[in-house]
Every structure is written in C-alpha cells, then in structure tokens.
Amino acid sequence: MVETSQILSWTLQREIATPDDVRTLLVEGEQAVASFQTFRDSATFTTKRLIVRDAQGLTGRKVEIYSLPYSAIEMWSSENAGGLLDRDAEIELWTKVGHIKIKVTKGADIRRLDSLIAWAVLHKH
Numbered sequence: 001m002v003e004t005s006q007i008l009s010w011t012l013q014r015e016i017a018t019p020d021d022v023r024t025l026l027v028e029g030e031q032a033v034a035s036f037q038t039f040r041d042s043a044t045f046t047t048k049r050l051i052v053r054d055a056q057g058l059t060g061r062k063v064e065i066y067s068l069p070y071s072a073i074e075m076w077s078s079e080n081a082g083g084l085l086d087r088d089a090e091i092e093l094w095t096k097v098g099h100i101k102i103k104v105t106k107g108a109d110i111r112r113l114d115s116l117i118a119w120a121v122l123h124k125h
Contacts (some may be wrong), residue, residue, distance in 0.1 A: 008066070008098065008099075008100040008101070009100070009101045009102075009103070010038055010039075010043060010052055010100075010101075010102050010103070011038060011039050011102070011103040011104075011105060012036040012037070012038060012043055012102060012103070012104050012105070012108045012113065013036065013037045013038065013039070013105045013107050013108060014036065014037050014105075014107035014108050015034060015035065015036055015037075015108060015109075015112075016035050016036060016037045016042065017035065018032040018034075018035040018044055019035065019042050019044075019053070021053075022035065022042065022044045022051055022053065025051060025065065025067075026046060027048070029047075030046050030047055030048045030049075031046060031047045032044050032045075032046050033045045033046060033047060033116065034112075034116060036108055036113075037107075038052065038053075038054070040054065040055045040056075041053040041054050041055045041063070043102075045116050045120060048069065048070065049067050049068055049069045049070060050066075050067075050068040050070070050120075051065065051066070051067055051068075052065070052066040052068075053065055054066065068093075068095065068100075070120040070121050072095045072096045072097065073093050073094070073095050073117070073120075073121050074094050074095060074096065075093075075094040076091060076092060076093050076094070076114075076117050076121070077091070077092045078090070078091045078092075078110055078111075078113070078114040079091075079092075080104075080110045088103055088104065088105055088106070089103075089104040089110040090102065090103055090104060091104060091110070091113055091114065091117065093117075
C-alpha cells in the first residue's frame with residue numbers, strides 16, 4: 001500500500017464555480033458536479049472522481065493535481081459537533097491507497113459534502 005498520510009490532508013472552505021483549468025482535465029463523458037475552494041486552490045467533485053488542484057511554492061506556479069477515482073474509496077466518515085459554535089468539521093476517506101483527511105470549514109456544508117461522496121461512491125458512474 002502507498003503511504004499517503006503525510007500528503008493527503010485537504011481543507012475545503014466554501015463552494016465555488018468550477019475553475020476553467022479543471023474543465024480541461026475532464027475526460028469524455030465526465031462532468032463537474034461541485035467545486036470547493038481549498039487553502040491555495042480547489043477541489044472538484046466530478047461524475048467520476050475527486051480532482052484536487054494544489055498550487056505550490058511561493059509563486060503558486062507549480063501545480064500538483066490529485067485525482068481520486070470514486071472506485072478507490074472503500075469507506076468514509078463525516079464528523080461535526082452540530083452546534084452554533086462548530087467552526088470545523090471533518091471527512092475521512094479510507095481508500096485503496098491509504099487514509100485521507102478533509103477538513104471542512106464553516107463556509108462549506110458538511111452534509112452537502114457527505115451527500116456528494118455518498119452519491120459518488122454508491123452509484124456506478
């Protein structure tokens with residue numbers, strides 16, 4: 001199994017329009033469903049996978065792209081305190097390549113994300 005615990009931890013901040021450069025990554029028949037702002041870039045749920053763009057370096061010109069096919073997700077969980085003072089929530093994905101943590105700030109709806117993951121994993125796309 002590939003070790004991913006050091007590199008795969010993302011924070012989703014708020015829902016945004018799908019970035020144009022992510023659209024160029026889509027394959028025939030694949031469509032963007034929802035996109036979220038991350039700390040330095042974006043995460044996009046498509047009909048086939050989760051694409052995370054991660055701008056790196058001081059200038060942000062170097063971009064790393066992670067592509068997680070939904071078929072690789074074996075289990076997931078979502079957690080939030082559910083109170084008015086709850087600022088952060090978390091989604092965890094257990095995949096064929098390791099464990100991924102996704103932090104969700106108050107600007108993003110944890111239940112919408114949970115629903116997107118359920119839709120993606122439980123349907124054959």
